[in-house]
Amino acid sequence: MMKGFDSLLVQSGFFHMTLGMLVMWVIAFVLIYLAIAKDFEPLLLLPIGFGILLANLPLSDLMQPGQGLLWRFYHHGIQWEIIPPLIFLGLGALTDFRPMLANPRLIFLGAAAQGGVYVTFFVARWAGLSLVQAASIGIIGGADGPTTIYLTSKLAPELLGSAAVAAYSYMALVPIIQPPIMKGLTTKAERVIRMKKGRKPSNLEVIMFPLATTIVVVLLVPPAAALISMFMLGNLFREAKVVDRLTKASQNELLNIVTIFLGLPVGATMNADTFLRPRAILIFLLGLVAFGVSTACGVLMAKGMNLVSSNKINPLIGAAGVSAVPMSARVVHKVGSEADKKNYLLMYAMGPNVAGVIGTVIAAGVFLTLLR
Amino acid sequence: MDEEMLAPLAGQVLSIKCAVGDAVEEDAEMIVIEALKMETPVFAPCDGTVKEIRVKEGDYVEEDDLLVILST
Numbered sequence: 001m002m003k004g005f006d007s008l009l010v011q012s013g014f015f016h017m018t019l020g021m022l023v024m025w026v027i028a029f030v031l032i033y034l035a036i037a038k039d040f041e042p043l044l045l046l047p048i049g050f051g052i053l054l055a056n057l058p059l060s061d062l063m064q065p066g067q068g069l070l071w072r073f074y075h076h077g078i079q080w081e082i083i084p085p086l087i088f089l090g091l092g093a094l095t096d097f098r099p100m101l102a103n104p105r106l107i108f109l110g111a112a113a114q115g116g117v118y119v120t121f122f123v124a125r126w127a128g129l130s131l132v133q134a135a136s137i138g139i140i141g142g143a144d145g146p147t148t149i150y151l152t153s154k155l156a157p158e159l160l161g162s163a164a165v166a167a168y169s170y171m172a173l174v175p176i177i178q179p180p181i182m183k184g185l186t187t188k189a190e191r192v193i194r195m196k197k198g199r200k201p202s203n204l205e206v207i208m209f210p211l212a213t214t215i216v217v218v219l220l221v222p223p224a225a226a227l228i229s230m231f232m233l234g235n236l237f238r239e240a241k242v243v244d245r246l247t248k249a250s251q252n253e254l255l256n257i258v259t260i261f262l263g264l265p266v267g268a269t270m271n272a273d274t275f276l277r278p279r280a281i282l283i284f285l286l287g288l289v290a291f292g293v294s295t296a297c298g299v300l301m302a303k304g305m306n307l308v309s310s311n312k313i314n315p316l317i318g319a320a321g322v323s324a325v326p327m328s329a330r331v332v333h334k335v336g337s338e339a340d341k342k343n344y345l346l347m348y349a350m351g352p353n354v355a356g357v358i359g360t361v362i363a364a365g366v367f368l369t370l371l372r
Numbered sequence: 373m374d375e376e377m378l379a380p381l382a383g384q385v386l387s388i389k390c391a392v393g394d395a396v397e398e399d400a401e402m403i404v405i406e407a408l409k410m411e412t413p414v415f416a417p418c419d420g421t422v423k424e425i426r427v428k429e430g431d432y433v434e435e436d437d438l439l440v441i442l443s444t
Contacts, residue, residue, distance in 0.1 A: 344380035
């Protein structure tokens, strides 16, 4: 009788816990706490935190290749590249490109703010990471979660958990990371610049935009096709205004469902053995560099454009070129209204913001073209 | 003379902080518009008395829609 009890205990998970697993529990609980108590990207960090916990319970076969439940979500959802493009379908149905079309030169800000992606790529190379790892870390600077997950799962799957957690954490920290950089690079006189109203894009333009973008981007960088095509299809649903049911399904039900199956397995890739290495800290540091440099590049690009154009841009909106939609546009608006409370930058900042999403997808496509 | 207060951005009218007949000072908070889940206050363009309020809470407004007429 006692013997049977003993073997039950030994076969339970308790005897197989390691210190590393306990550390991972702490990380999981911190993320879950931040998500619940601090509203810290809860849609992603809550399932990711729970996934981390599950991955660090010994003897469960949840991540066992070929049989575990979470492994199946991971394999069929992320390795098969299904979930990130479906997220993009929903985002496309949620995105209004009018602020960008109203003021097309703001596209340059969205492009410039990808600077951090490339700068960090070279810094990471210099720090001794491989080409594919450097690209996966650099893309964090684009501030686009699904793109980071898509690229990392294709190029450096061993970094997936860390890169995704870094990307989503920094997105939650946009209101803390960006303002000091924005204020440091601008003068008060620049921050109070009021933008000249853009034109009103016609309905034909907003319908033609997703079609034209799909053609141009897929011809230019074919590996970006999966993300950009779904993004633009969602946007076409939205702007065509005849498939309301599809638009709503993409924006709500589908997006919410795939979000569940994105966060959970991404968290589950973070077991103690693969995550608890000095590399994880390096990734978080480099991710922060990427974010900061991208913000600075956007602001500096706006200042550069002001040198040659008489129609002045408020350089703060350059910071919205990172694709954290709409968080960074909100941050721009807030910093702008601190300088002049009657300056409404929100909608102008949405221009570079949505352009930045396309910019990050293109950056991912460039990496895939060059590195695969 | 009448002064028109226009919507600085598109969004939903969340709350109206003034009533017809109120005397308001320049920069007083008149209306709060919600756009992109962010509350944006709209301030009085000049001193004056509220003559007419053209929107109600819950209305969706476009950029440059007329919100309030002030007589100065």
